[in-house]
Amino acid sequence: MTPMIDIVFLLLVFFVCVASDQVVEMTLPTELAAGSVEAKLAEPQETWTTEIRLRLFVTPERPTASIEMNGRTFNDYDQFQQTLSALADVSRDSPVILDIADEVELRDVVSIYDACRASEFESIHFAMHKPAQKKKT
Amino acid sequence: MKTAKVPRSRSLRFMITPMIDIVFLLIIFFLVTTHFVKSETLETVDLPAATQATNEEEVAQRRLVITITKQEQYLAAGRVLSWPELEGIILETESGTGKTKEKKEREVRIRGDASSRYELVKPILMACAEAGIQKVSFAVVPVE
Numbered sequence: 001m002t003p004m005i006d007i008v009f010l011l012l013v014f015f016v017c018v019a020s021d022q023v024v025e026m027t028l029p030t031e032l033a034a035g036s037v038e039a040k041l042a043e044p045q046e047t048w049t050t051e052i053r054l055r056l057f058v059t060p061e062r063p064t065a066s067i068e069m070n071g072r073t074f075n076d077y078d079q080f081q082q083t084l085s086a087l088a089d090v091s092r093d094s095p096v097i098l099d100i101a102d103e104v105e106l107r108d109v110v111s112i113y114d115a116c117r118a119s120e121f122e123s124i125h126f127a128m129h130k131p132a133q134k135k136k137t
Numbered sequence: 138m139k140t141a142k143v144p145r146s147r148s149l150r151f152m153i154t155p156m157i158d159i160v161f162l163l164i165i166f167f168l169v170t171t172h173f174v175k176s177e178t179l180e181t182v183d184l185p186a187a188t189q190a191t192n193e194e195e196v197a198q199r200r201l202v203i204t205i206t207k208q209e210q211y212l213a214a215g216r217v218l219s220w221p222e223l224e225g226i227i228l229e230t231e232s233g234t235g236k237t238k239e240k241k242e243r244e245v246r247i248r249g250d251a252s253s254r255y256e257l258v259k260p261i262l263m264a265c266a267e268a269g270i271q272k273v274s275f276a277v278v279p280v281e
Binding site for chain 1: 154157158161164165168184185186187188189190191192205246248249250251252253254255256258259262263265266270271272273274275276277278279
């Protein structure tokens, strides 16, 4: 009986040590438009709401990305989030377009996308500039 | 000729201790192997945090995990890849046997370091859209 208990305890210690080192990974899903590169925005309707264009860019003055929403620059992230939530309360079907500069860090990209999802917007798009040399199939 | 006599008085006993040893060794072997198979491509990266993070409900059969390291390298299928190689895997131009139905069932998971630039993520999103892959997710950690 004693060797069995020894081994069981060794196993227990091993898995406790291994498990404690692991970071719990979760998922932030996206739904990309399939079949074509460009996703068509919804056709304008009578109850059309303006699109929300979020531009993320980096300036030499600020270490984190600056946010510009429809021409208005936000320096405070909480203020931006409140404005976004207020806009979502008015119309959740407004398309949100994320225009992100190449230099922006992924943490800021995920943070903005996360804020849009938290505000429960129905359609969130990533703006892309298609390379000229690529052929459309 | 004389033969050695085996005393028959000794009863046969079933030795349980070696069996337990071997069984546990087997268990350790399979558990450790499974663990390494699962985390083969899981290079340690500092993942970005998100409030809307969810647990994975179901994993597509054909899932490609792309890791973007802090050194701005693409890692997939257990090796470091250049962008043309990775694009080839996403677009399935290497094998040239991509059927539309199969492509839609594919899934791409981007495990990017929080400090990596969007410049490295953007072409992946473009290639996925081009390949018709709808399920693209970002690996994140929950906000504490």
